[in-house]
Amino acid sequence: MPERLAPLNIGGLEIKVPIIQGGMGVKVSTSSLAVAVANCGGGGTIAGVGLGEVIEHDRIDPIGASIKSLREEIRQAKAASDGVVGVNIMVALGHYQEAVRTTVEEKADFIASGAGLPLRLPEYAEGGTTKLIPIVSSGRAADLIFKTWRKRYDVLPDAVIVEGPLAGGHLGFKYDQLVSSQVPPLEDIMADVLVVVEEYGTKGKIPVIPAGGIYDGKDIARFLRAGAAGVQMATRFVVTHECSVDDAFKKAYVAATEDDIAIIKSPVGLPGRTLKTAFVKKILASERVPFSCDYICLRGCDPTTAPYCIADAMFAACHGDLDNAVVFCGSNVPRIDKIVSVKELMDELVVETEKELAAPQPVAGG
Ligand SMILES: Cc1cc2nc3c(=O)[nH]c(=O)nc-3n(C[C@H](O)[C@H](O)[C@H](O)COP(=O)(O)O)c2cc1C
Incomplete structure (x- = not known):
């Protein structure tokens, strides 16, 4: 395991610092946060849900308003950063197809798509250069997406985000399972997804990116050692100056x-x-x-x-x-104790992770 953080390569798209800031709707991760992360070498994500509030409330053309705002957010991000900025588009979104088309037209770097199975994502994104990243919460979901995309479209995902039960936002588990803690840990789900990636002969080519409960450099190093190519984090990015939500x-x-x-x-x-x-x-x-x-x-x-x-x-x-x-919020929210800049957070995570990767590992059985 190298002691320096290796970049995250998503189908030729290089994210220098292998940390993606996860998409957070409604208007939590807008272009201001995504750009700040991208300018620190990470992957910034604009959340595609709930962007069209103003006109939506005028009840004139809610879908048109959402699409217009999405287009503006992507344009603002591209004007402000040469780094990597993508869009999170929930499959459950009423205007999912239009949002995907707009994101591809505006040449965002990637689409991360979960809250449902993005089985038709390649069809809606056809002809674009935007990398396609499903978000899954089980090896079974990953397998179904791989199988369907290969059969229907002869493509495979550019990367897979694996979201575990400790994440914030909507979760891909049953309510009863979550409240009774009958859910597998992220480590186990990621291992299942790595098996799927291997079964399709794409080990090392399709990066697997865990999310949910990853808080510090120790966590990041642990997942990198277990086969992750990078991580996705969200809760910690809310408490940054660049996140556009109200201070409250x-x-x-x-x-x-x-x-x-x-x-x-x-x-x-x-x-x-x-x-x-x-x-x-x-x-x-x-x-x-x-x-x-x-x-x-x-x-x-x-x-x-x-x-x-x-x-x-x-x-x-x-x-x-x-x-x-x-x-x-993610399950780690009680650990949050201050509001910082994105640069402070990213620097801290990189230093902690590299220190952890450099530390000698206990020998198994020793
Ligand atoms: C405030 C908030 C809003 C979120 N909104 C979305 C969303 O719109 N779409 C989505 O796919 N995930 C959403 N998520 C999940 C994050 O993108 C991310 O995968 C997850 O929270 C990572 O776990 P962490 O917060 O423990 O780092 C949201 C999370 C938070 C905290």
């Missing part, structure tokens, strides 16, 4: 303890990890928070039966109205 959101992260974390059922049909705000306490008590909606932003949400609007609750979060918010 960041301060809530700094103040959070274990008791402040809850798993809720999102109207999308997936569970999610969040801070226990006043709003979330209502949801946990099975209260319904009525809302009106003439635009289904996420497939799987039925506004007539959904107990609350996840988009409104996430807009409230990014604006700092925490009493009415769902504030997604």
Whole structure:
């Protein structure tokens, strides 16, 4: 194992520092955060969900508004950085296909796509140079994507992000499994995905990138030693000056303890990890928070039966109205104790990881 961090190579796209900042909707990871990460040599990700708030609320052309904002975000990022910036597009997004087309047209470096199986991603992205990265939470999902993409499109993913149960946001596990801790650790899921990559004869060619609960250089080094080519992290990037959410959101992260974390059922049909705000306490008590909606932003949400609007609750979060918010967070949020710059965070992670990689390893059985 080399002592210096090797770049992450995604189908010829080189990310000098093998840390990807994970996509965070709604308006948590916008171009300002993604650019700051890219300018430090990492991979920045703009979250494609919930960008069209202004016109969406005018109820004129919500899809058009979202697509226009997505285009602007990518253009801003490309104008501000020569580094690597991609877009996270949830499969559950109501206008998934349009968002993928726009991202490819604007020549973003990569699309990371989960919250559902991105089985048709190559079709929607056809003709572009954007690298395609599915996000999976099991070896089985990885296998299904590999099998389907090869059979239907004669392509394979450029990389795979493996998101485990400790991540923030919507999670690819069953609610009951999560609350009873009956979920495999990220290490085991990554090992399963590495087996799939090997079965397709692409070991060492398709990078595997774990995410969820990776906090410091020790964690990064551990995953690199276990076969990861890089890591994806998100929670730590929220508490940076460059993250565009209101300060109240960041301060809530700094103040959070274990008791402040809850798993809720999102109207999308997936569970999610969040801070226990006043709003979330209502949801946990099975209260319904009525809302009106003439635009289904996420497939799987039925506004007539959904107990609350996840988009409104996430807009409230990014604006700092925490009493009415769902504030997604990773399980490591209690460890957060300050707000720093992206450069400080990236430098700290690189130094810690390299120190850890240089440290002698205990000999097995010794
Ligand atoms: C506030 C927040 C919002 C998120 N939103 C999204 C999203 O829109 N799409 C997605 O695929 N993942 C989303 N995630 C998951 C992250 O991209 C990332 O994979 C995960 O949080 C990594 O775990 P960590 O936060 O422990 O580092 C979100 C995470 C957080 C904390």
